[in-house]
Amino acid sequence: MDKGRLHGRTATPASLTSSFLAKGLRRRFTLLLLIVIVGIYFGRLLQLTPNSSRSNVRDHREARCDTLGSADDEQPISAHHTYLPNGLLHVNPDGIHPILELVKKAEEEWEKKLDRASRTLEEAVVEYKRRYKRDPPEGFDDWWDFAHEMEVQLPDEYDTIYRELEPFWGMDPKDLAELLAIEETKPDSFTLAKNETHDTHLVTTAFSDPETWEERGLLRGMKEIRDLLDTVEPALPPFRAVFSPHGTANLLSDYNVRRACLDAAGENRYVELSKLPKPARLGFASACPPGSPGRPDEPPVNHSHRPPPRTDRTFIFDHRLSMDPCRHPHIFRNHAQYLAHDVGTTPQPTAAPRFTYSTTALFHDIQLPSFLGWTPETSPRVDDPLWESKTDERLHWRGSNIGMAYTDSTQWRDSHRSRLVSWAHDINGTVNVLIPGYVEDEGWKRVGHGTVVSKALLNPAMLDIAFSGTPRGCDLQYCRYLETQFEWRKNQDANGKEAGNHKYILDVDGKGWSKDFKRLMSSNSVIFKSTAYPEWWLDRSQPWVHYVPIKVDYSDLYDAYFFFRGGLYGEGNHDHLAKKIAYAGREWSKTFWREEDMTVYLFRLLLEYARVMHPDRESKSYKPTG
Ligand SMILES: *[C@@H]1O[C@H](CO)[C@@H](O)[C@H](O)[C@H]1NC(C)=O
């Protein structure tokens, strides 16, 4: 019995967890003892930690009183949490546990969405006009028939397409054609087209070094798009479009340029390109509304300063808003999408249409669904253990250190993956967490201010988060250095079976959007998702029903995880809710993210794109016959 380990001085999470795993039955007894000691130590901490403020101690005692059944039990707690315009719920310590409320609201929201879905083409047309104040594109009836035949659900929920194409409605199709011609010649792009005589085909490529691209598998995007469109080819309109094989967006928008285009679109006119506002030279902040947190009027933007330490508790209720760095500028410093470019690039003088695989609110790249990372439900993963048979309750993440270059001159330490691994392995100091009490029915319990707990107690026991493989994105010498900075675990088997035994799995972005999410969603586990990319399926899913949304700074991760898993002994867990989300997520993955769903999305996107690019948009709008 190595008691010193518990105090975190010498222990590393790996030594603890791997010894837990590696030793046989005789060690089980040791493990039991260890848990008892952890328990005693933990119990003492709750009351004795010098850092714990008076109010924490008081909360804890009050929670104890409530447990014994005070009069409060009969009365619903009426203190409300605040739903902020930035997509976050601000926790009121006197309210119930916010996740109970978030899950309940999300389930209601999802039911409403399913209930109000159009059942007929006529209903869909009415709904389209209500949402977007114009007629659907020509071919909408074919699209509807195909979507219906493929049993695609939620046929109205394609706001992402609207959001991404709307600025182009304020531009003259003649200007767009000229801008497109320029995009076609820019390095690292390919152009696909369909015309009266030829089905969708490759028109031209502009690759600085085609062989490297081929090698890196990036050209398969071309084939993928054609594969996706294969079944609907006869119904596709003529179009011509430029695609970037890069995983991430890089056509930065200028806020005022975008605003001018959107205003023109709303008023049914075109902007004059020569009269567009001059783009700001503020890097990424140029894409934010002046005066927003991401682009404050005063003081001047300085993204080098670190975000202030957290003083209060928030959870995501609107996942899209929570990813917007204009509302949450810490994302500029916390995610490689931005961090890799320092303060950012110069915005485009106008909006040029181009497709890519992932985008954010700051860019005007148009996103495509992709086969990258997509796994069919028939893959070997379908026999992942059921929730009930999963034995590992630690929060699990494995991945490589991709996302940005690892050199002395980059801020890789703050990037989303490095930060995660450092966070999980930190055993210095304490953290304030919400650990649910020992209460059966917590419906009416106040959530309180949390409890201060030593990280040395929590992290090694509760988290199984590490880099796997060997360092990437570094030169030889720097890779060696990185090997000393982190612990590198063995690669997991290719089909992800090892993760399958975990009840709680974290999914974070890589370089661009996460390629693991789809697979993980099919694994009968609860997926905690932290991302900066509003993906194409976002309107067609419901956070807190299908997955648990986590902020990019991970400040809600402990609390969300402990809510479901409970404390060190599993006390106060919400296993039944976790199980519900795990299975709902899997069902969603099987029914909302099939190849058909991607085809239907891309089909609709191309109908819209072909119309907005057409010199006579009116003639390319849907006219019901009869
Ligand atoms: C259609 O595309 C093919 C191949 O790019 C081209 O040769 C042909 O001239 C195009 N037809 C028309 C009518 O533009």
Ligand SMILES: *[C@@H]1O[C@H](CO)[C@@H](O)[C@H](O)[C@H]1NC(C)=O
């Ligand atoms: C931005 O903040 C950093 C750290 O606080 C500081 O060192 C730097 O001088 C600031 N830059 C400007 C332009 O104010």
Ligand SMILES: *[C@@H]1O[C@H](CO)[C@@H](O)[C@H](O)[C@H]1NC(C)=O
């Ligand atoms: C823990 O904190 C101490 C004192 O602040 C510091 O010297 C030490 O380097 C820290 N250890 C780690 C692993 O960060």
